[in-house]
Each structure stands twice: as structure tokens, then as C-alpha cells.
Amino acid sequence: MNKHTGVDLDSERLGEQVAVLRIAGEVDLYNAPQLKEEMLALIESGVRHLIVDLSETQLLDSTGLGALIGGLKRLRERDGDLCLLNPRPRIRRDLEKTRLVKVFEICDSVDGAMRKWNEQGGTEQ
């Protein structure tokens, strides 16, 4: 864990246009710009389908949610998509309260997200 910012971001490329971004820790106004930059860098490097792994995310405030919405908007402009992987019950509840469950796709495995996108023809190289 990055003791200074309170969050660790780690990305892994699964293909030319697909990546997983793992967020560990607490996302708030202090470190949300870090999350925005990381997503922007992935998108600018050609990622069109992004899996955001929330299994180790302990807190995701409105600025973190706003960063994810911004990332989703950019990906959709490129005919891409973003899905949230395994958010903890606590964060899932906040997504429900803000009605963002209707905005984001939530998946329980990387394979599941890839399968869905492949069926749509979206991740073919």
C-alpha cells in the first residue's frame, strides 16, 4: 500500500485492447486524480475494454466514482466498455444508493467479462 496516498493502482494488459486495473485501498479526493491519470494512460495506449478490480478497494468516494464515470464515458466514445470486478458488499451498496448499478456492468470474474465482450465482438484484436 502506498502509505502516502492511501491507494495502490496496478494494471495488467490482457491483450492489445483489454486491461485489468486493480485498486487497493481507499479512493478519495486526495488520490482520485491518480486514478483518473492511470485510466487515461491506459485508454490513450489503446485500451478499449477495462476491467476495474474492486476486490481490494475499501472505500470509493464520490470523486472516485466520478473518475470511473469519466473513464467509462471515454471508453464508450471509443466503442469500448468498463466493468467493475467483485466490489465489496459495502461498495456495492453505495453503487446501489447512487443508482450507479444501472450505469456500470458488474462482473465476478475476468473470464466472465472477457466472454461477454467477446460475444459482442468487442475485444477481438
Place this chain on the structure above:
Amino acid sequence: MTTTTASRIELKIPSRPEFIVVARLTVAAVATRMGFDYDDIEDLKVATGEAVTNAIQHGQSAESAENIAIICHVEPHALVIEVRDTGGGFDPELRRQVLEEGELQEGGLGLLLIESLMDDVQFKIRPGRGTMVRMTKRLPDV
């Protein structure tokens, strides 16, 4: 903390994002002492963080050294948290836009979260003297 009378704990933080975590952890510590359960403590942490975020974003300028006050009123059956700033205030109606205009709105989420996580929320916008958000979380009936 089995008090039958109200106690007051006041914290002042600089109006800077790196100190939001201090407000969250202080409120969590007070709530733990009062006997709130895990979910309620998480609600209090998120709501406090959102109120302080609003104070930073809509209160003083980013460069300001002005403090934001977080005041915990420990009451026999509830924790009341006030977050005060000295800035120009914000429009609480923003949250309604999020609900009405729907899907991909980034603004107003914080206010929506505060209202959905706390039992009672009041906004006081004092022209020229800043904004106060007063949030109440009641202890579950024993």
C-alpha cells in the same frame, strides 16, 4: 461510551484533500466508542468524507489555509456531526439533478451519498460565512 449526557469533540483540519482521511478516522473512532456496528461506522466515514470533500471543493480556495471544522456531538442515542467551512457554499439541489437527469452525471454524487447513508441531514448556507452540513446517525435500538 455509555454517556447519558451530550459530549462535544471538535477537530479542525486544513482545507486540503490529504487531511480528509483524518476526519474519517476521527469520526470512526468516536462511533466505535459509542457502540455503532461496522456498517454504521462505514456509513459515518463515507458521509463525513463527502461533507469534508464538499467543504474543500466549494468552500475556501484550494490555496487557503483556512480550517474546516468537524464537530461530533455525542448524544445518548445518536451521533451528530457538523462540518463547517467558511466558503461560498454549494447547491444541495445538485443531488436532485443526479437523480432526475440520470445516468452519467459525475456531480452531486457526494450529496446523494450523504443523504442516503445518514438518518437526518441539514444544510445551512450562510451567505458570506460559509456552509454547515449537520448529519445525524441514530444508534440502533437495543
